[in-house]
Amino acid sequence: MNPVLLWITAWALAGLQAAAQKAPEYTQTYAIYIRGEFAGTEKVTEAADEQGNLVSVSEHEVQMLDGLELKRLAFTTSMTLAKGGVVPVDYRLQYTSGTSGDYYEVKVQGASIRRILSRGGKVSEVEQQAGPDTVIFDFNVYHHYDYLIRRYDFKKKGRQLFRNFVPVVGGEIPLVLTYLDDGELDYGRGKMPVRNFRIELVGVFTGALSVDRDNRLVRLVVREKDLEVLRQDIVPQ
Secondary structure, three states: OOOOHHHHHHHHHHHHHHHHHHHOOOOEEEEEEOOOOOEEEEEEEEEEEEOOOOOEEEEEEEEEOOOEEEEEEEEEEEEEOOOOOOOOEEEEEEEEEOOOEEEEEEEEOOOOOEEEEEOEEEEEEEEOOOOOOOOOOOOOOOOHHHHHHOOOOOOOEEEEEEEEEEOOOOOOOOEEEEEEEEEEEEEOOOEEEEEEEEEEEEOEEEEEEEEEOEEEEEHHHHHHHEEEEEHHHHOOO
16 A cells, blocks of 8 residues: 555544544534435534543534435545644544545644645545644534634734635635624524624525534524535534
């Protein structure tokens, strides 16, 4: 096997095994709706590894219409955030639907960020500079909003820009987060205090999101994509 692939496999397994050794400290499930119809779920767990870093592991499964054909998209992710904060150390996404075994992973070392992509059995690598405001926000992975919100400076408020490294494209797309107000989300069985934000992945989409007082994602709406994501406990019954 290619030495690079051997290193990738060993590193990924070590990260997942370290996460598995610790009991989850947080678990959550999100329901995903496309065009108003239930399409799938995202399930995430968080635990500290032996070094005290936060490791999140998630499972995703979505059914999507491609023309008249219903297609299944499934993948797993793993992200490590540095001890005591939300600065990314590494990230991996592995497709589990289909037979391609495609994946991509990102490693942050000092001022360098490197992405390795395996698609159709071909492996490619890109590397670029990382800054203190660099985030890894994979826009189809919704619990990443939890980590993004924790990077927001509530003392300054207003419109805040982040350098977002998007793993699937292997480059940066500016990400803008704007605090709007505090309010209440009425979900039919009660009301929940929330903080409301506008999110913009420049040139890709603009959406609205609400988080609870622990800065955990509660609801995301991206109207131009006919997408709504709800935390499981507020899904209408």
